[in-house]
Amino acid sequence: xxxxxxxxxxxxxxxxxxxxxxxxxxxxxxxxxxxxxxxxxxxxxxxxxxxxxxxxxxxxxxxxxxxxxxxxxxxxxxxxxxxxxxxxxxxxxxxxxxxxxxxxxxxxxxxxxxxxxxxxxxxxxxxxxxxxxxxxxxxxxxxxxxxxxxxxxxxxxxxxxxxxxxxxxxxxxxxxxxxxxxxxxxxxxxxxxxxxxxxxxxxxxxxxxxxxxxxxxxxxxxxxxxxxxxxxxxxxxxxxxxxxxxxxxxxxxxxxxxxxxxxxxxxxxxxxxxxxxxxxxxxxxxxxxxxxxxxxxxxxxxxxxxxxxxxxxxxxxxxxxxxxxxxxxxxxxxxxxxxxxxxxxxxx
Numbered sequence: 428x429x430x431x432x433x434x435x436x437x438x439x440x441x442x443x444x445x446x447x448x449x450x451x452x453x454x455x456x457x458x459x460x461x462x463x464x465x466x467x468x469x470x471x472x473x474x475x476x477x478x479x480x481x482x483x484x485x486x487x488x489x490x491x492x493x494x495x496x497x498x499x500x501x502x503x504x505x506x507x508x509x510x511x512x513x514x515x516x517x518x519x520x521x522x523x524x525x526x527x528x529x530x531x532x533x534x535x536x537x538x539x540x541x542x543x544x545x546x547x548x549x550x551x552x553x554x555x556x557x558x559x560x561x562x563x564x565x566x567x568x569x570x571x572x573x574x575x576x577x578x579x580x581x582x583x584x585x586x587x588x589x590x591x592x593x594x595x596x597x598x599x600x601x602x603x604x605x606x607x608x609x610x611x612x613x614x615x616x617x618x619x620x621x622x623x624x625x626x627x628x629x630x631x632x633x634x635x636x637x638x639x640x641x642x643x644x645x646x647x648x649x650x651x652x653x654x655x656x657x658x659x660x661x662x663x664x665x666x667x668x669x670x671x672x673x674x675x676x677x678x679x680x681x682x683x684x685x686x687x688x689x690x691x692x693x694x695x696x697x698x699x700x701x702x703x704x705x706x707x708x709x710x711x712x713x714x715x716x717x718x719x720x721x722x723x724x725x726x727x728x729x730x731x732x733x734x735x736x737x738x739x740x741x742x743x744x745x746x747x748x749x750x751x752x753x754x755x756x757x758x759x760x761x762x763x764x765x766x767x768x769x770x771x772x773x774x775x
Contacts (some may be wrong), residue, residue: 441589448538448581454570462530462765464568472561496551523670530765546675615678624747636772642724644760651723654702658694664749696738701730
């Protein structure tokens with residue numbers, strides 16, 4: 428790999444990294460949902476890269492916990508910011524992780540997937556890039572045919588700034604990795620997406636459709652909702668945004684009364700018009716062949732009819748902003764394995 432070149436660029440708050448490569452041999456297809464294998468390889472490569480302690484040491488009990496890139500990105504809890512207003516249950520509860528996996532199809536020997544970094548996680552972009560390269564050495568899931576993990580070679584990593592649309596290649600086999608230092612400037616992501624929402628709401632769309640592209644689990648009282656009303660979708664996104672804002676600096680967290688008003692407004696001005704989803708059960712297999720059931724998820728589409736007489740412009744704008752942001756940070760459980768990715772369709 429060629430020496431890294433340092434370039435100063437402005438701050439970024441939401442970036443997606445498109446990874447392209449090839450498997451070292453023609454492995455058997457990955458069983459089940461590939462996002463689970465991707466997340467496992469990413470976490471292992473990241474920890475091996477930065478951890479200075481024995482892997483038997485619990486992260487939250489480690490003296491380096493609050494300064495460790497692995498802990499911040501992969502095992503964050505309210506301990507990373509114990510004075511946060513939203514801290515829960517003694518400060519050791521997990522919080523929304525500042526990354527999601529973007530699952531793409533694996534065909535033949537081709538490898539293609541994405542990683543999206545959110546907020547302060549971008550301070551460690553250079554570490555994440557090296558971990559992505561390390562994922563190839565760790566491999567994706569265990570291939571019983573060859574008795575090894577599916578190893579691959581990364582050919583390129585391209586970054587897309589999801590705020591301003593700037594695109595650039597960060598890594599290639601011939602040029603290596605260009606290390607880029609970022610200037611300290613932040614934006615409020617919810618406010619940014621509210622501006623985008625304003626142009627859409629000007630037309631007062633009749634309905635919107637959520638198409639769940641990867642397995643999605645939005646829960647209520649411990650159970651996955653097969654046909655969640657827009658209220659539950661917005662409640663999940665408001666919670667995710669506020670946690671990310673509190674702990675990873677992506678903007679001003681929503682106040683409790685503000686979040687409740689937005690959730691209630693989503694319930695008041697939308698009716699579930701059509702539901703075309705199927706339920707699936709996700710399972711995770713270990714190297715030893717043991718299988719763990721992760722729960723019920725859904726795939727498919729939900730159509731909501733919108734009733735503009737029941738919502739004011741400010742609340743409608745926040746609802747739409749959360750939906751636009753959610754396209755990038757996903758919704759529901761297991762987003763770090765690529766679950767909860769959706770497409771938003773708006774009918775005028």
